[in-house]
Amino acid sequence: MPANEWDTDHAERYLARADDYPHRAEADAALLELVPTDPRRILDLGTGDGRVLRMVRDRSPTTRGIGLDVSHRMLTAARRECDDIDGIEILEHDLADELPDLGRFDAVVSSFAIHHLEHERKRALYEEILGALVPDGVFVNLEHVASPNERLHLEFLAAIDEPDDPSNRLLDVETQLAWLRELGYADVDCFWKWREIAVLSGRRPA
């Protein structure tokens, strides 16, 4: 597997299948429900082709958004898909590195991206996200999380009809919720879950 699998055909294969994963529509809806209805600014981490930014903009046409991604293939896809949407900016950034200062956001969202990072970096990123939120702003992470055991992991792979991806660094929900609470997020919970797909969220206290 190359250092960045997202700069191979893996990117286009994912995009072609993105709508068809089991329970994807439910997961998207659970994420969207936690985003304020009319956020002024939103940041999307690991934006892919800008899927979540576009969902938010469909609902809130005045929201301004920034999408970050490291993959040149995904950056090209995002710029193509978001080209005619005013107020959406797509920037290259590796989430393994500290978040750049992009100002404060009403919502920071991420969808199926943070599980690619080392655990230590996940926690540091959660702290940086808290610092990038306005008071009362929300972080919503639709994420691929770890199963409690190998048997359930294999059942999940069979259910989504995909081979195991050795570049994933899956982590259980409980650890991630505990981190968010320790870091000072309020209203932390796992709001939706199907097997290894979960929506985790917390709010920056007002």
Ligand SMILES: C[S@@+](CC[C@H](N)C(=O)[O-])C[C@H]1O[C@@H](n2cnc3c(N)ncnc32)[C@H](O)[C@@H]1O
């Ligand atoms: C499964 S795709 C999800 C894309 C989009 N968020 C969605 O829900 O359709 C994972 C995305 O995370 C991005 N990604 C993976 N590792 C990253 C990193 N270290 N920094 C920035 N983006 C990363 C990939 O390039 C890819 O676009």
